[in-house]
Amino acid sequence: MSRSAHPAGPRHADVLPEGHYSAPPTDLNSLDPKVWSQTVERNADGVVTVGGVDVKALAEEFGTPAYVLDEADFRARARAWRTAFGADADVFYAGKAFLSRAVVRWLHEEGLNLDVCSGGELATALSAGMPAERIAFHGNNKSPEEIERAVRAGVGRIVLDSFQEIVRVAHIARSLGKRQPVQIRVTVGVEAHTHEFIATAHEDQKFGIPLAGGQAAEAVRRALQLDGLDVIGIHSHIGSQIFDMSGFEVAAQRVVGLLKDVRDEHGVELPEIDLGGGLGIAYTSDDDPREPHEIAKALHEIVTRACEAARLRTPRISVEPGRAIVGPTAFTLYEVGTTKQLEGLRTYVSVDGGMSDNIRTALYDAEYSVALVSRTSDAGPMLARVVGKHCESGDIVVKDAFLPADLAPGDLLAVPATGAYCRSMASNYNHVLRPPVVAVRDGEARVVVRRETEEDLLRLDVG
Numbered sequence: 064m065s066r067s068a069h070p071a072g073p074r075h076a077d078v079l080p081e082g083h084y085s086a087p088p089t090d091l092n093s094l095d096p097k098v099w100s101q102t103v104e105r106n107a108d109g110v111v112t113v114g115g116v117d118v119k120a121l122a123e124e125f126g127t128p129a130y131v132l133d134e135a136d137f138r139a140r141a142r143a144w145r146t147a148f149g150a151d152a153d154v155f156y157a158g159k160a161f162l163s164r165a166v167v168r169w170l171h172e173e174g175l176n177l178d179v180c181s182g183g184e185l186a187t188a189l190s191a192g193m194p195a196e197r198i199a200f201h202g203n204n205k206s207p208e209e210i211e212r213a214v215r216a217g218v219g220r221i222v223l224d225s226f227q228e229i230v231r232v233a234h235i236a237r238s239l240g241k242r243q244p245v246q247i248r249v250t251v252g253v254e255a256h257t258h259e260f261i262a263t264a265h266e267d268q269k270f271g272i273p274l275a276g277g278q279a280a281e282a283v284r285r286a287l288q289l290d291g292l293d294v295i296g297i298h299s300h301i302g303s304q305i306f307d308m309s310g311f312e313v314a315a316q317r318v319v320g321l322l323k324d325v326r327d328e329h330g331v332e333l334p335e336i337d338l339g340g341g342l343g344i345a346y347t348s349d350d351d352p353r354e355p356h357e358i359a360k361a362l363h364e365i366v367t368r369a370c371e372a373a374r375l376r377t378p379r380i381s382v383e384p385g386r387a388i389v390g391p392t393a394f395t396l397y398e399v400g401t402t403k404q405l406e407g408l409r410t411y412v413s414v415d416g417g418m419s420d421n422i423r424t425a426l427y428d429a430e431y432s433v434a435l436v437s438r439t440s441d442a443g444p445m446l447a448r449v450v451g452k453h454c455e456s457g458d459i460v461v462k463d464a465f466l467p468a469d470l471a472p473g474d475l476l477a478v479p480a481t482g483a484y485c486r487s488m489a490s491n492y493n494h495v496l497r498p499p500v501v502a503v504r505d506g507e508a509r510v511v512v513r514r515e516t517e518e519d520l521l522r523l524d525v526g
């Protein structure tokens with residue numbers, strides 16, 4: 064079939080959402096480097112390789128579905144952030160995006176710090192040797208036990224999220240005879256241009272203490288009065304998958320405004336500000352993310368300018384990228400099980416995973432790309448929807464995609480940019496087993512998180 068001809072089946076223009084994928088890509092075998100990790104390429108046989116290992120070998124050895132993590136790419140991205148921010152700033156990788164002991168070790172070696180937001184993340188970080196003083200502990204409802212563990216361990220900072228937590232952390236630190244460094248998380252009232260579920264700095268949501276009405280200033284006032292706390296700074300995180308720097312600009316200006324008010328009222332210049340994470344990545348060829356050095360330059364300039372205007376010493380800046388480091392470094396490898404052509408609509412391609420390994424499409428309407436990776440094809444494009452094996456019609460992995468019309472059961476598909484918030488939000492829905500994470504580097508592959516087994520499932524079922 065010629066590449067330009069439409070295969071038997073739907074005409075893509077009839078069913079695609081307006082303005083999106085107005086034409087099928089000219090070459091379905093090409094791999095856009097924007098959405099794939101740096102070592103991904105096709106070998107002479109047309110099979111995709113990553114870190115020098117081909118996907119057919121990966122599928123054979125480790126099974127599918129599997130998350131395939133490109134270690135060299137992960138390290139390169141971590142290093143790029145570290146280098147871009149330089150010695151007078153700190154980069155805290157946000158562990159919620161994806162955390163495993165291997166990743167903690169890589170981050171440690173590359174000079175990054177770590178943001179954790181639960182006892183489980185804290186335990187993973189410590190067990191992999193991240194020094195406690197390089198850990199920041201987050202969360203809007205940390206339990207007293209989690210706080211105590213963090214204080215005992217000596218974490219570098221706890222980010223306080225409510226008035227009650229200010230008192231709680233002070234009390235626990237005092238009772239342990241310690242003085243805990245803390246930042247106070249504020250909501251700056253910025254509407255980040257992202258999905259409403261992942262925007263976090265508008266006022267009507269659960270995180271942080273609003274600047275509005277002097278509430279954040281009151282929080283600093285109370286924290287400064289309490290023994291057991293060492294107030295080192297202010298924290299703001301405006302949301303996630305953001306491309307536009309203007310939200311960060313407003314946030315930084317407002318945080319510096321609070322530092323000024325604190326200085327004027329208490330005569331204290333708080334030495335740190337944290338501007339959170341949230342930088343977007345390319346999920347499809349339409350996305351244009353910024354490079355870490357551009358982001359670092361923009362944030363430094365914004366903060367320096369605001370501090371000069373307020374006659375403040377420029378505080379030490381920290382950031383907490385999660386997705387921007389790990390997101391592009393992994394793809395999910397699936398095997399095609401069945402295909403079903405719906406006359407006048409599209410072809411449903413069912414793979415052996417789904418919403419249990421990637422909930423983001425169902426939850427946020429997220430867009431992904433997909434490619435046939437076990438071979439090349441000269442067949443024309445067919446409009447496809449890649450779906451999972453769960454009992455849910457919203458179990459969609461990739462909503463609209465063009466795949467070769469000769470796609471068949473047994474073919475391997477890969478969905479790129481699934482390093483962030485896929486394994487970390489995976490579930491056992493329908494008692495489906497969570498896939499392994501396989502790290503590849505220099506021609507070698509090793510499991511860093513193993514596949515779940517039915518024994519794992521049954522071990523918890525003690526009834």
Ligand SMILES: Cc1ncc(COP(=O)(O)O)c(C=O)c1O
Nearest residue numbers: 157300303340341383384385386
């Ligand atoms: C406080 C905080 N820091 C950092 C992050 C990391 O965000 P992202 O993975 O979008 O960089 C999040 C998640 O949105 C967060 O809540």
Ligand SMILES: N[C@@H](CCCC[NH3+])C(=O)O
Nearest residue numbers: 159261303304423483484
């Ligand atoms: N889990 C979200 C991001 C929220 C991050 C936590 N504040 C995502 O997949 O995009």
